[in-house]
C-alpha cells in the first residue's frame with residue numbers, strides 16, 4: 001500500500017513537474033465509464049447540494065456539498081463547511097484515489113449546472129489543509145486552468161467524465177487554479193476534491 005506521500009501512478013497517468021516544486025498528476029479515464037456514470041447519477045441525486053454566498057456576499061456560481069469524517073469543518077471564504085457523513089459512493093472513489101496518492105478525510109463537491117457556473121482563480125492553501133488534493137471530475141468536460149503566481153505561466157487541462165487530477169508538492173503555494181465559465185453549450189459537471197484537514201484544527 002502507498003504511504004500517502006509516495007505516488008503510485010498507473011501507466012496512464014501523466015506526471016507534470018511544475019515550476020517551484022508543484023506537482024500535477026492527471027489521468028483521463030481514471031474511473032471506468034460504468035462507475036463514473038453510476039457515481040454521477042448518485043451524487044447528483046443524493047448529495048445535500050446548496051448554493052452558498054461567497055466572500056463578497058453574492059451567491060457562488062455553483063452548488064456545493066461537503067462530506068467527510070464526523071465533525072470535520074473546513075472554513076473557507078469566511079464560512080464553515082461542516083462535513084456530512086461519507087456515502088458509499090464517496091468512500092469507493094476516495095479509496096481508489098488513495099491507492100494512487102494521498103490520504104483524505106474531507107471532500108468538497110462542486111456542481112457546475114451549466115457553462116455559466118464556474119470557480120475563479122484560487123489556491124487551496126489554508127494552513128490546516130494537507131498539500132495533496134485529489135480532484136475527480138464527472139459529467140461534462142470543462143477546462144481546468146492553472147497559473148503560476150509570479151511568472152503567470154498557464155497550463156490548461158480538459159477534465160472530463162472520470163478524469164483524475166492530483167495536485168501535490170508546493171502547487172498550492174506557487175500556483176492558482178480555476179474552472180472558467182464557457183459559452184459552449186455544456187451539460188452538468190460534478191467535481192470532487194478530496195482533502196486532508198489536519199487534526200490540530202479539528203473541533204474549532
Ligand SMILES: O=C(O)CCC(=O)C(=O)O
Pocket residue numbers: 108110119124135137144159177178179191193
Ligand atoms: O471543479 C474543479 O475542477 C476545481 C474545484 C476546486 O478547485 C476546489 O474545489 O477547490
Ligand SMILES: [Mn+2]
Pocket residue numbers: 122123124177
Ligand atoms: Mn481548488
